[in-house]
Amino acid sequence: MKTHLPLFIDVRGRKIVIFGGGAVGKRKASLFSQYADVTVVSKDFIKEFQHLKNKVTLIESGEITEELIESYVKDAFLVVPSTNNRDLNEAIERLAKEHGALVNRVDKVSEVIVPSVIHRGSITIAISTDALSPALSRYMRKRVEEVITPEFGMMAKLQNEMREILKKEITSQHERKRILLCILNDETIWLALGESYEKAHSLSMSYIS
Structure with missing residues (x-):
């Protein structure tokens, strides 16, 4: 049986919470802020987040405790643990699932995989390798872009x-x-x-x- 169903979901008005203020968190925030309400929680943020400060809510917190995590994931639709601490990412995933949120991990395969996407007006093409090779997904996207103009x-x-x-x-x-x-x-x-x-x-x- 296949594990991941390709699916387009209307997430307007839904809450997406990202933990991690590094390059990966910024990339995720840039993507998701085009579709939903995004909150990013981190001890600190790379300077590139300044370009997103009017599009996402940035929460700077000294320590990411379980109480803090729960306060943000309890009403989230999707949670993205993207810190550089694997144990912390595990805790975020566990608490998010306990509150019924979907989880997109960046350090391992999880229940939500974000595909490589091509937009051509109202046409959207999503490419995924089930997280086996992000590099191959990007390569395939470039090849498809040459055909689907x-x-x-x-x-x-x-x-x-x-x-x-x-x-x-x-x-x-x-x-x-x-x-x-x-x-x-x-x-x-x-x-x-x-x-x-x-x-x-x-x-x-x-x-x-």
């Missing part, structure tokens, strides 16, 4: 807009599907997307008129 994101937008137009203009679902496939397979339209979205849209409209 920004035009793919523009095509997704174009397909959506054309589908809405076709619903108003053509009653036959079969015919609407045929036209959308023609647009998708039209090399001229793909080339036009490389120049401007408007040009590609105009060419697509010729399939209706």
Whole structure:
């Protein structure tokens, strides 16, 4: 049986707590702050965190005790132990799970694995090796980025807009599907997307008129 299910989750308004103010914690905070409310707890922070001070909540604490950990993980959706102390990371994971939070460890495989991600407009591609080789994930991402160009994101937008137009203009679902496939397979339209979205849209409209 496979262990990790690839899944996209809406985390807007949810709380993510990161323990550790080093480079790994900063990288995690940069990523998660794009999607959720992020709090970072640490004895100290590298200077790069200053770029995130308006995006995340930074809590500087002298000693990371179990009482302190519990106070932050008790209402968290996801907890990320990213300190340089493995025993402390173990304690954070244990307490987070006791309070029902998911855990993403950075020093070993855990129940949550953060994939390498490619964004192309509304298209998102996630790549994971089940934490066996982060370097391979990054390499694969670069290779995929060479194939899945920004035009793919523009095509997704174009397909959506054309589908809405076709619903108003053509009653036959079969015919609407045929036209959308023609647009998708039209090399001229793909080339036009490389120049401007408007040009590609105009060419697509010729399939209706």
